[in-house]
Amino acid sequence: MTSIDDLPAVPSDQTPPDQEPGEAGRPAGVRPRRVLGKLPRYAAGKPPVVVEGLESFKLSSNENPLPPLPAVLEAIAAETSVNRYPDPMTTALRTELAGYLGVPPLDIVTGAGSLGALNQILATFAGQNDFDAPDEVVYAWRSFEAYPISVGLAGAAGVQVPVLPDGRHDLDAMAAAITDRTRVILLCTPNNPTGPVLTRTEVVDFLERVPRQVVVVIDEAYQEFVRHPEAVDGIALYRDHPNVIVLRTFSKAHGLAGLRVGYSVARQELTEHLRVSAVPFAVSQVAEHAAVASLRHIDDVDARVQSIVDERTRVVDGLRDLGWTVPAAEGNFVWLALGDHTQDFAAKAAEQALSVRAFGAEGVRVTIGEPTANSRFLELCRGYSHRPVAG
Structure with missing residues (x-):
């Protein structure tokens, strides 16, 4: 286990490159709390790139693909x-x-x-x-x-x-x-x-x-x-x-x-x-x-949720039929523990007008989206040579 305190802090004497030292060599301008230098930046899911001839789908933010009732x-x-x-x-x-x-x-x-x-x-x-x-x-x-x-x-x-x-x-x-x-x-x-x-x-x-x-x-x-x-x-x-x-x-x-x-x-x-x-x-x-x-109108909400769960089942079964190992999926997303191939898979998805959420060199999270998007995602996996390393 690790602590956020183990992350390196921003040195207190480091002058930002766009600032000139003030009197007595102190950096000019207002400086944030030191903790900000230890924190990761929140990375929101990116929108899909435009690919000619393909409808784009955002599968990177775990959003409900259906509009409100x-x-x-x-x-x-x-x-x-x-x-x-x-x-x-x-x-x-x-x-x-x-x-x-x-x-x-x-x-x-x-x-x-x-x-x-x-x-x-x-x-x-x-x-x-x-x-x-x-x-x-x-x-x-x-x-x-x-x-x-x-x-x-x-x-x-x-x-x-x-x-x-x-x-x-x-x-x-x-x-x-x-x-x-x-x-x-x-x-x-x-x-x-x-x-x-x-x-x-x-x-x-x-x-x-x-x-x-x-x-x-x-x-x-x-x-x-x-x-x-x-x-x-x-x-x-x-x-x-x-x-x-x-x-x-x-x-x-x-x-x-x-x-x-x-x-x-x-x-x-x-x-x-x-x-x-x-x-x-x-x-x-x-x-x-x-x-x-x-x-x-909770009954209508539940019906929509069930339609997404049905698509999730189709996607997970499809991945496993391809020989892919994925963890139990109980949200509106699936996890692919692709390790060092994470960024490559995300790039391949972008070429298919699909935005997915890549986490460093750990894995890719893919939201269950529209049926067309889910089918295209499965086809991408069918032709991808690397398999998840764990699950």
Whole structure:
């Protein structure tokens, strides 16, 4: 396991090339916090290149290929009071969610996407405490690439625990990584970008090894796509575990990624603190009304999600028929552990007007997109000579 503190810092006496030294040899101008020099840059999925004669498809950002439901688009068009601030408590959305999830409205705190909700959690429970060493946040790696950025910006130290060869969390190693400085643990299920879920049994066992004062965040951004019969359900779990916080979002299943609507669910002894760190007006009234409308047509949302799950099954079966080894895929994406061939595969995909998400020399994540895009992706794999190195 590694810590973000192990990364090299930007030397304090290094003068940026576009600045001249000031008096006494000091660099002129404003300088950012040193932690920024230790953090990776978030790399959003790139749009596809234009290839003559081919329709382009973006399979790099785990976006829902389907637009919002017609009723949701109507709700968006009907919202005209954008000259007014939104309800800071997002009362209508929390009330709707409370009925849908079967939880008290006070257990819900909304945010700008699940990432915004996560940042509120980190700001509340982990960071730099006066003159003490920074708090620690334990999470699997590779996992959601925003984790090290958010943890570092909160002032905490990230402790990365490598995933197992099949892309699953190594919960034994994560439990062993807990110290008296650990304040938050992040569990991503299904894990982005590798795909497998955590089961209820293994998470319950893990929680028994976590001190009660440590917050355990169950990040379920792709929960609606899960079909594993023994997958953990964070909402069911938080009722029995006061230190559990569940993250969910409207970005994926509901197709509202551009409106930024997410939320956390936790016991009220935690949400009372989360509301202090919550960003005021983080969810616009347009986003709130769209999310409410989507929840009120949840059967239609579920049908669309099932169509994507069906395509995911077709893609995974197709890859395995080609002899490719891929981890269990429970989100709206598949993971190809291509190692040193990662960038080459991404370039080959671009030649076919497909944008995919390449992670260094580790692997490629490919979103389940339109059927035509998925078929073209499978054809690319059929003619590609290198196979994933693990899965």
